[in-house]
Amino acid sequence: MRVRMKILKSSLITMAFCLLTLLTTSCQLKANSTTTGNPFVTFYATGSSAATTVAKQMWHGLLSLFLPTASALPAPGTMMDAVGNTVTVTKIWFTIGEIEFKYAELPDGSEVDGSDVSFTGPYTVDMLSSSPTPLDAGNITIDLMRRIKVKLVKTTSVPGGAPAGLSNNSIYMEGTVNGHAFIFTSQDEAVMEIYGPNLVTALENSSLLLQLRTANLIRRIDLSAITSSTTISESNKVNATNPCPNINSSASDLYTCIRGGFETESTLGRDDNGDHEIESNESSFD
Numbered sequence: 001m002r003v004r005m006k007i008l009k010s011s012l013i014t015m016a017f018c019l020l021t022l023l024t025t026s027c028q029l030k031a032n033s034t035t036t037g038n039p040f041v042t043f044y045a046t047g048s049s050a051a052t053t054v055a056k057q058m059w060h061g062l063l064s065l066f067l068p069t070a071s072a073l074p075a076p077g078t079m080m081d082a083v084g085n086t087v088t089v090t091k092i093w094f095t096i097g098e099i100e101f102k103y104a105e106l107p108d109g110s111e112v113d114g115s116d117v118s119f120t121g122p123y124t125v126d127m128l129s130s131s132p133t134p135l136d137a138g139n140i141t142i143d144l145m146r147r148i149k150v151k152l153v154k155t156t157s158v159p160g161g162a163p164a165g166l167s168n169n170s171i172y173m174e175g176t177v178n179g180h181a182f183i184f185t186s187q188d189e190a191v192m193e194i195y196g197p198n199l200v201t202a203l204e205n206s207s208l209l210l211q212l213r214t215a216n217l218i219r220r221i222d223l224s225a226i227t228s229s230t231t232i233s234e235s236n237k238v239n240a241t242n243p244c245p246n247i248n249s250s251a252s253d254l255y256t257c258i259r260g261g262f263e264t265e266s267t268l269g270r271d272d273n274g275d276h277e278i279e280s281n282e283s284s285f286d
Helices: 002-032 058-063 214-219 254-264
Strands: 040-047 086-102 117-126 136-139 144-152 171-177 180-186 191-201 206-212 230-232 266-270
Touching: 040 086, 040 117, 086 214, 117 136, 171 254, 180 254, 191 254, 191 266, 214 254, 230 254, 254 266
Parallel strands: 040 206, 180 230
Antiparallel strands: 040 136, 086 117, 086 144, 086 171, 144 191, 171 180, 206 266
């Protein structure tokens, strides 16, 4: 009986501690939230140095307290594509014209592009920068979101440090496949839509982070068609057989796979600890 009482007492103490932790977290969120519906946020965009992503799990959130997490650094030195080819990525640059945040995960028939723009560029972004700088900051008109719309624009003025190949393109990427150099360029000025089932709450004075998971992008594409120095573009899409069924099952070229992967392998989250990485215990679309 005495042993049972000790176990019961220990369980009650544990439950009380957990409840206190939840209440404290809830109070902190409430204290940082906005009641006006137009919170002031700082917006970043970057790649992830993580080798791969993992599903959100409570134990992973606990482990992150003790283990070092990935940061916004260049992509992992060596990655593997969908069939085991060795890949490196050394440059990824975007030029963004407009950013919109949306509550609905998917648009309905009445939605008009550009009807609710929160930030207006152009912003030229080094997605592999080791020291990301904010794209913009200000009040936005929505504090609950499941989707972000990113309008690409061609680069009219290449900033210092950016590759010359970004000129007149909206996306520029460099890397190697089994030692063979490749360049990807796109002049696309379409709207990229990045979304997920989970709500991200924009708190007052919080940081929102658009993150490209570089390793996930690479491991979902069969890049075997690159067997020599290659430039992939709208005019040279590089034909391939079923190269990315997990991105676009109907794709038959590498251009379509990489361009589509920039959307499917990106997410938006709230960077609560300011390390320019979305950890599993931070709010995101996933």
